[in-house]
Amino acid sequence: MNDNELFTPFNLGNFRLRNRVGVAPMTRMSSPGDSIPRPDVLEFLVTRARNGAAVVYTEAIVTDYESAQGYPRQARLLTQRQIDAWKPVTDAIREAGAISIIQMFHCGRMAWPEVNPAGRTIAPSAIAPRQDNPLTGAPYPVPDVISRFDIEHVINGFVETARGAVAAGFDGIEIHGAHGYLISQFMSAYSNQRDDDYGGSVENRYRFAHQVIQAVRTVVPAERLLTFRISDWGVADMEVSLFNTAQEWTEVIGLLDKEPLDAISVSTYDYSQGVFGTGQLMAELTREAANRPLMICGKIYDRTNAEDALRHADIVLGAKSMLLNPEWVEDLRAGKALPVYASDEANVAYTDTPLP
Ligand SMILES: Cc1cc2nc3c(=O)[nH]c(=O)nc-3n(C[C@H](O)[C@H](O)[C@H](O)COP(=O)(O)O)c2cc1C
Numbered sequence: 001m002n003d004n005e006l007f008t009p010f011n012l013g014n015f016r017l018r019n020r021v022g023v024a025p026m027t028r029m030s031s032p033g034d035s036i037p038r039p040d041v042l043e044f045l046v047t048r049a050r051n052g053a054a055v056v057y058t059e060a061i062v063t064d065y066e067s068a069q070g071y072p073r074q075a076r077l078l079t080q081r082q083i084d085a086w087k088p089v090t091d092a093i094r095e096a097g098a099i100s101i102i103q104m105f106h107c108g109r110m111a112w113p114e115v116n117p118a119g120r121t122i123a124p125s126a127i128a129p130r131q132d133n134p135l136t137g138a139p140y141p142v143p144d145v146i147s148r149f150d151i152e153h154v155i156n157g158f159v160e161t162a163r164g165a166v167a168a169g170f171d172g173i174e175i176h177g178a179h180g181y182l183i184s185q186f187m188s189a190y191s192n193q194r195d196d197d198y199g200g201s202v203e204n205r206y207r208f209a210h211q212v213i214q215a216v217r218t219v220v221p222a223e224r225l226l227t228f229r230i231s232d233w234g235v236a237d238m239e240v241s242l243f244n245t246a247q248e249w250t251e252v253i254g255l256l257d258k259e260p261l262d263a264i265s266v267s268t269y270d271y272s273q274g275v276f277g278t279g280q281l282m283a284e285l286t287r288e289a290a291n292r293p294l295m296i297c298g299k300i301y302d303r304t305n306a307e308d309a310l311r312h313a314d315i316v317l318g319a320k321s322m323l324l325n326p327e328w329v330e331d332l333r334a335g336k337a338l339p340v341y342a343s344d345e346a347n348v349a350y351t352d353t354p355l356p
Helices: 039-050 080-095 148-167 182-187 202-217 246-257 282-289 303-309 320-324 328-334 343-350
Strands: 010-012 015-017 021-023 055-062 099-105 172-179 225-234 263-267 294-297 315-318
Touching: 039 055, 039 080, 055 315, 080 099, 080 148, 099 148, 099 225, 148 172, 148 202, 172 182, 172 202, 172 263, 182 202, 182 225, 202 225, 202 246, 225 246, 246 263, 246 282, 263 282, 282 294, 303 328, 315 320, 320 343
Parallel strands: 021 055, 021 315, 055 099, 099 172, 172 225, 225 263, 263 294, 294 315
Antiparallel strands: 010 015
């Protein structure tokens, strides 16, 4: 018998979640000019809360006006106007019985200069992804090596965004350490070849994540949540494992487990695949190294596999199913036969078409 049944409550920090199903963070590229998402994109999040999700993550919010942005029309939460735009959304999500969590990110070497007001691309080392940027068709620029000054400046962007999120009424804040963006670039030897105290050993490569977490926690009140998302894969050079061995992964998870985090969120392509040649699932391996509440995501599409994913985790997050099926939570409850959506079906996320 699985204790973590999908439709049972779960205590996460100060919050009692009504079930174990959440909306995964999804970038919508709908915020031209003012870095405020289109009204229908904000309403999409509220609809998911009204339709039964217990946790609603925002898209990845860009942490500064200089070098953090990786895609066109991304959102920020740094000005009073941006705070005013999000406040009714967090209120409506709460009224609907769910909690809201903002995800914040810096894209590091995944930027291209044109979308960043300061035109800079910074990363732990001067190494570009091997593949071209699919949105421009051109190679990613070789990044500037992030300096000590940059590091403090970038951390400040995370702190300021977290302050914006607190002012906007978010119940939680997530630091995006997954998918090959800046924090992930530091953690992975694939993109971090520094020889100072931010490179080399796992602990050194983890140092930047640690500093971001510690700095952000100081502005997130104890009664609100701080979560961290991590993955073994990145959106560029997808075939590359960002951690080399199960031991490296569990070492990083062990370091995260010592942080003042309320949950660790693990993103996979497919939760049901064995990892690092161990035959163990990512959630299973992670759970062995961490006592924190665990969220799992990746090809969870129907009741049977959602329950299966919860064998080693506390909360399941759905991305494409949440995006494409507004009734997904109720369909899960009903045990309906549901489709697995392909990635290209999710491209509708980036159109002007309002989603139901
Ligand atoms: C349209 C779209 C946008 C996404 N944007 C983000 C993002 O901003 N931050 C993030 O951590 N993951 C993002 N993801 C990844 C998802 O959160 C999730 O990890 C991935 O889609 C696998 O889950 P699924 O099989 O339920 O779709 C995005 C996925 C999609 C489909």
